[in-house]
Amino acid sequence: MVFIGNDASFPDPDTAIAYLRRVLPVPSPDTDEAWRMTWSRVVASGCGTGYAPIAPGTVASAIALLIGAVVLHIVPTALPFLAALAAFAGLWSVAAARVENDPGWVVIDEYAGQWLAMCGLTRATVPGLIAAFLIFRLLDITKPGPIAWADRQKTPAGIMADDIIAGAIAAGILWAVRSQWPAVLE
Numbered sequence: 001m002v003f004i005g006n007d008a009s010f011p012d013p014d015t016a017i018a019y020l021r022r023v024l025p026v027p028s029p030d031t032d033e034a035w036r037m038t039w040s041r042v043v044a045s046g047c048g049t050g051y052a053p054i055a056p057g058t059v060a061s062a063i064a065l066l067i068g069a070v071v072l073h074i075v076p077t078a079l080p081f082l083a084a085l086a087a088f089a090g091l092w093s094v095a096a097a098r099v100e101n102d103p104g105w106v107v108i109d110e111y112a113g114q115w116l117a118m119c120g121l122t123r124a125t126v127p128g129l130i131a132a133f134l135i136f137r138l139l140d141i142t143k144p145g146p147i148a149w150a151d152r153q154k155t156p157a158g159i160m161a162d163d164i165i166a167g168a169i170a171a172g173i174l175w176a177v178r179s180q181w182p183a184v185l186e
Contacts, residue, residue: 040096043089043108050105058137060107064114065133071115072124080119086112087164094156102151102159109163113140116167120174121185128174128185135173139166 045051052059071079090108099106117136121128140163143151147169150161178185 040093043093044097044099044106046107046111050107056104056107057110057140060110061114061133061137061140064111065118065129067111068115068118069124069129072118072121076123079115083112083115083119083167086115087160090160091156094159099156099159101154102162106159109160110140112160113163113167113170116164117170117174119167120171120178122178125186131177131185132170132174135170136166139169 042048046060046063049060049063050056068079068082071082086108090112093108094106114133114136117132118129121132139147143162143166147162147165150158150165152158153161174185
């Protein structure tokens, strides 16, 4: 039985529920799991940037740098909150998508780390942005000390932690350079 508009005959409840599930986005156990997997993968992949065919981590870091530069220019104090938001969204998305072993398409950690690295800058300048990008990528690729330890942890927290630690170290380096030689990053 089809239920359309002013149809005088009312269908049985099962038919009505089936119709509403087809027409309206009503969550159900099946669609809820599919929705969670879809959105968690969108977030974990940095809105799809993780599917770049070459160097997805570098592509994601570059896009994060551009977004971060705009935020740093408009509202510099928002950058740490943006990094924290990316970190928490990353923890959720990696866990919800049941990601294991930090696959290349998971780049939300690059966004969080790059934005955290940029927290070592006071404003968006070309030399400062280049330095933030290069230092963060160097630390993320070479993985010295605690970054390597975090990278070996194959949990959602470990997947996020290596880039967050790299971003924090990069921010510290940028802060130290800015403190000693302010003109270098201007």
